[in-house]
Amino acid sequence: xxxxxxxxxGEERRRGEARMRxxxxxxxxxxxxxHAQIPNSFGHELRACLRCRLVKTYDQxxxxxxxxxxxxxxxxxxxxVVSCTTANFTGIISLMxxxxxxxxxxxxxxxxxxxxxxxxxxEELPEEYQGMCQDNNVQYFPPKRP
Amino acid sequence: xxxxxxxxxxxxxVRKRSRQDxxxxxxxxxxxxxxxxxxxGSRPRKKxxxxVRxxxDEEAQVDEDEEEEDEGEGEDDFINDAGADIPDDDAGRGSRxxxxxxxxDEEEDIDEIERQVRERYARSTHIEYGEEAADVEQQALxxxxxxxxxxxxxxxxxxxxxxxxxLMQKFIxxxxxxxxxxxxLDHLKNYIYVEAEKEAHVKEACKxxxxxxxxxxxxxxxxxEMADVLYVESKNVDLARDTWVRMKLxxxxxxxxxxxxxxxxxxRVTVKLIPRIDLQVLASKLEGRVVAKKxxxxxxxxxxxxxxxREMHIRVERRRDKDSGEYFEMVDGLMFKDGFLYKPxxxxxxxxxxxxxxxxxxxxxxxxxxxxxxxxxxLNTLFSNRKKxxxxxxxxxxxxxGDLKNLEGWVEKVEDTTVHIRPKxxxxxxxxxxxxxxxxxxxxxxxxxxxxxGVQEGTTGMVVKVDGHVLIILSDTTKEHIRVFADHVVxxxxxxxxxxxxxxxELHDLVLLDNLSFGVIIRVETEAFQASVFLRIFNGC
Numbered sequence: 001x002x003x004x005x006x007x008x009x010g011e012e013r014r015r016g017e018a019r020m021r022x023x024x025x026x027x028x029x030x031x032x033x034x035h036a037q038i039p040n041s042f043g044h045e046l047r048a049c050l051r052c053r054l055v056k057t058y059d060q061x062x063x064x065x066x067x068x069x070x071x072x073x074x075x076x077x078x079x080x081v082v083s084c085t086t087a088n089f090t091g092i093i094s095l096m097x098x099x100x101x102x103x104x105x106x107x108x109x110x111x112x113x114x115x116x117x118x119x120x121x122x123e124e125l126p127e128e129y130q131g132m133c134q135d136n137n138v139q140y141f142p143p144k145r146p
Numbered sequence: 147x148x149x150x151x152x153x154x155x156x157x158x159x160v161r162k163r164s165r166q167d168x169x170x171x172x173x174x175x176x177x178x179x180x181x182x183x184x185x186x187g188s189r190p191r192k193k194x195x196x197x198v199r200x201x202x203d204e205e206a207q208v209d210e211d212e213e214e215e216d217e218g219e220g221e222d223d224f225i226n227d228a229g230a231d232i233p234d235d236d237a238g239r240g241s242r243x244x245x246x247x248x249x250x251d252e253e254e255d256i257d258e259i260e261r262q263v264r265e266r267y268a269r270s271t272h273i274e275y276g277e278e279a280a281d282v283e284q285q286a287l288x289x290x291x292x293x294x295x296x297x298x299x300x301x302x303x304x305x306x307x308x309x310x311x312x313l314m315q316k317f318i319x320x321x322x323x324x325x326x327x328x329x330x331l332d333h334l335k336n337y338i339y340v341e342a343e344k345e346a347h348v349k350e351a352c353k354x355x356x357x358x359x360x361x362x363x364x365x366x367x368x369x370x371e372m373a374d375v376l377y378v379e380s381k382n383v384d385l386a387r388d389t390w391v392r393m394k395l396x397x398x399x400x401x402x403x404x405x406x407x408x409x410x411x412x413x414r415v416t417v418k419l420i421p422r423i424d425l426q427v428l429a430s431k432l433e434g435r436v437v438a439k440k441x442x443x444x445x446x447x448x449x450x451x452x453x454x455x456r457e458m459h460i461r462v463e464r465r466r467d468k469d470s471g472e473y474f475e476m477v478d479g480l481m482f483k484d485g486f487l488y489k490p491x492x493x494x495x496x497x498x499x500x501x502x503x504x505x506x507x508x509x510x511x512x513x514x515x516x517x518x519x520x521x522x523x524x525l526n527t528l529f530s531n532r533k534k535x536x537x538x539x540x541x542x543x544x545x546x547x548g549d550l551k552n553l554e555g556w557v558e559k560v561e562d563t564t565v566h567i568r569p570k571x572x573x574x575x576x577x578x579x580x581x582x583x584x585x586x587x588x589x590x591x592x593x594x595x596x597x598x599x600g601v602q603e604g605t606t607g608m609v610v611k612v613d614g615h616v617l618i619i620l621s622d623t624t625k626e627h628i629r630v631f632a633d634h635v636v637x638x639x640x641x642x643x644x645x646x647x648x649x650x651x652e653l654h655d656l657v658l659l660d661n662l663s664f665g666v667i668i669r670v671e672t673e674a675f676q677a678s679v680f681l682r683i684f685n686g687c
Contacts, residue, residue, distance in 0.1 A: 033321075038314050042307055087413075090378050092307050094314035094328040101326040102293035103341050106284075106376055116314055119329075120378040 036067040036115030047085035048118040049074075050125040051133060051140055053109060055092060055116045061085055068112045071136045072129060083126050091119035108141055289372045294326045296367040296375060297340045297348045302357040306330040306338050309357040313340075316351070325351045329375065339367070339375055391415075392497040397422055397444060398489075402507045403496070406488065413493045420447040420510060421487040423480075429458040432478060447510070449485030450475070502599075509629075536633070537565050537582060544588035545580065554588055587632045589617055596638035602630050606640055 037060050039046055045057040052068035058081060065075035066084075074080045094116050095104050104110040109117050124142045125133070133140040264286045301309045310330040317323045324347040329339040340348045345364055352358040367375060389405045403417035424445040452462050452475055463476045474481040474488065481488040537543065537557050543565070545553045555567035558577050565585055566577045589595060589609045595617075596606045605628065607619040617635060618627050651657065651667060658664045 033318070035318055038318065039311060042311065091332050092310050092330045094310045094317075094330075095326075096314065096317045096323065096328075097326040100294060101341055102289045102372070103296075103327050103329060103376060106287050106289075106373065114314075114317070116311055119331075119376060 034113055036113050037064055039116055044087060047081075047087050048089040048121050050084050050086060050121055050123060051129070051138075052112055053089070053107075053117045053119075053121060054112070055089070055118050058085070067115070069133075069138070071132055071138070084129055086121055086123050088122040089118035089120065090122075093117050093119060289369055291369070294341045294343050295369075296372050297342060297345060298337050298365040298367055299340055299348065299352060299358060300336060300362045301338050303336045305357045306335065309338050309355065312355060312357065313351060316355075323347075323351050331375075340364075389498070390501045390503050391417060392501055393417075393419070393491070394495050394497055396495075401447070402501075402503050402511065403489075404511065414490055415493055415496070416488055416490045417496065418486045418488055421450045421480075421482065421485075422447050423450065423487075425455060425458050425460065428455075428478060429460050432460060450482045450487065451485065452482075537585065537587070542588045542590075543567055543585045545584055546586045547584040548580075550578070550580075587635070588612075589632060589635065589637070593637055594639055595619060595635045596640055597630055597635050599634045602628055602634070606638060 036054055037056055039056050039060065041057055045059070046055055047058050047061060048055045049061070049066045049069060049072075051072065052066065054066055054068055056066075061074045061081045062078060063075060066072055069084075072080055072084050074084060093103060093107070093109075095101060095109065095112070095114050098104045098110045098112055098114060101110065104112075107117070107119060121143055124130075125140060130140055307330045310328045313323075313325070313328045317325070324342060324344075326341040326343075328341070331339075340351065342348050342351070345366070348364055352362065352364075353360070387405055387408065391403050391405060393399055393401050393403055398419055401419055401422075403419045405415050406418050407416040409415065422445040424443075455462055455477060460477060464473060465476045466473055467481070472483065474483050476482075537560050539557050539559065541557045543555055543557055545551050545555075553569055553571070555569040555578070557565055558568050559566040560582075563582050564579050565582050566579050567585070568577055569575075589612060591609050591611060593609045594606070595609060597603055597619075605619070605621050605623070607621040607628070609617050610620050610627065611618040612632075617630055617632050619630060619635075620626075621628055653667055655667050656664060657667060
């Protein structure tokens with residue numbers, strides 16, 4: 001975990017991003033807990049990452065990428081956001097403590113950082129991005145089909 | 147083989163044995179040998195005395211001996227006991243790694259080991275890869291008494307998601323919030339679920355939130371129901387092109403439609419419908435004349451005819467749709483092609499599940515010349531609407547999909563979605579398994595059948611022709627040929643007298659019409675939502 005956090009911190013410093021109030025963006029707030037950005041609206045702009053099911057707005061993905069899946073480069077190319085996220089998702093779970101939460105374990109999101117996630121997405125991650133997951137040694141669970 | 151303890155033994159008195167002797171097969175002999183040598187008194191006995199006690203001592207000493215002897219070669223025995231076939235070279239290497247695993251009794255339950263391993267790794271904080279494999283049973287993740295509990299909390303209706311997100315924000319702002327997660331389900335209004343160790347944590351978290359009343363009820367969810375809370379129903383029918391749907395609202399309510407385009411982003415689809423256009427009203431509207439719309443009047447479905455429209459002085463434009471690249475006739479903002487109306491609608495305004503297109507509806511949708519049997523989409527809808535238990539033992543069936551198409555047989559066994567049949571051809575194996583979607587009930591000309599679902603329900607008759615899985619039946623009552631899907635029919639010797647009454651009227655009643663003609667009812671039919679009555683009309687004298 002610490003290696004991941006360190007690399008992220010390094011990236012943030014390089015980009016020299018200003019910290020948003022309550023936004024976090026994978027950074028540690030002073031004395032606080034590392035977490036993903038919280039969606040700043042509730043409407044149709046909300047999207048879920050197809051790999052980790054993190055929920056944010058389109059703009060938040062575009063600016064800061066996905067905190068659990070930085071290799072998807074959502075902040076580099078708008079096409080990545082469109083292909084790797086979907087507005088078609090069911091239910092929201094605000095995850096404060098992934099290590100101890102039973103719900104997180106059941107939904108297989110217990111390894112991700114605190115943030116807002118969705119219970120289920122309806123689409124699969126496109127093949128080329130699934131390949132990127134494998135290249136980065138990262139697990140991808142496609143949504144269950146009946 | 148006797149169970150042996152594996153505690154490392156002390157030194158001395160190691161008898162050199164050849165590796166062969168340590169094999170299981172020889173263990174019996176081994177024991178005997180040791181016994182004999184013990185009796186020789188070369189080892190000091192712990193306790194004196196004979197009889198039973200002496201016997202016990204021997205046992206103890208035998209164990210000791212075994213330990214010492216097996217010290218260097220113990221791993222061989224271990225390997226052999228487990229039945230693994232590992233070459234001697236590996237024994238040494240194997241032994242080093244095995245010291246890290248607590249030595250287990252051979253008789254320990256395999257299931258017990260599996261459960262412990264799963265528990266161990268389910269809780270560890272490893273790096274992401276190498277953790278639970280995708281095929282770890284979901285069962286292993288069921289909640290236990292050690293997990294936080296789930297509490298149901300009442301909140302402002304319509305604000306469930308907002309509440310969940312607010313609680314997330316609150317957690318970040320304050321370091322003392324002790325809840326673990328908050329769940330807002332799409333289909334559950336008025337409530338959210340909070341995961342926490344204690345009810346007090348939930349109360350504390352909800353204090354001061356605009357969407358949760360101070361007096362809000364907090365209810366504990368029983369542990370057995372926790373997994374059900376997170377259950378998400380996956381949609382069975384993927385909205386894809388060529389799927390059959392039914393309209394929920396408006397002029398076209400209840401009408402069958404075919405999906406031609408799906409836009410998931412905006413949650414809209416374009417569907418193809420048989421237009422219900424009142425050309426008169428349309429013409430008036432376009433000319434600017436205001437016509438009082440009759441609310442109850444729904445125009446009958448009819449294909450759109452450009453020439454007809456033009457005759458009514460309705461302007462028809464030929465336009466190219468930028469998304470699909472195809473040409474449409476545009477009238478008053480509506481798109482037509484080949485007589486069909488192409489209408490963009492929201493996904494919420496259509497029924498996607500349980501669509502049973504009647505034969506007539508499907509027929510109307512097809513242009514003449516289209517092959518009903520070859521239409522995979524309508525077949526798919528038909529098959530997906532089949533009720534469970536559709537096939538029964540003894541049913542005659544025919545394969546309609548795959549390499550064994552057209553093979554006939556009889557149902558031997560039905561298991562969920564797999565059907566085992568006994569094929570008609572003797573050269574094939576006794577039973578073959580098929581997915582139920584690949585089979586269709588089979589009838590021969592001459593079979594007497596009864597229609598049990600669909601538009602023609604209740605009719606009985608004799609099969610005169612089989613065309614794929616469409617049957618042509620000679621009705622007992624009307625002596626007409628009717629077309630039905632084989633799916634909707636069962637073999638039966640029942641002969642129905644058919645429907646003879648509708649409302650107040652009965653077959654062969656003499657009735658008077660509005661305009662002074664009268665007639666005799668010669669036939670009564672029920673269609674999906676209408677009843678029709680056929681009359682032989684006599685002109686007024």
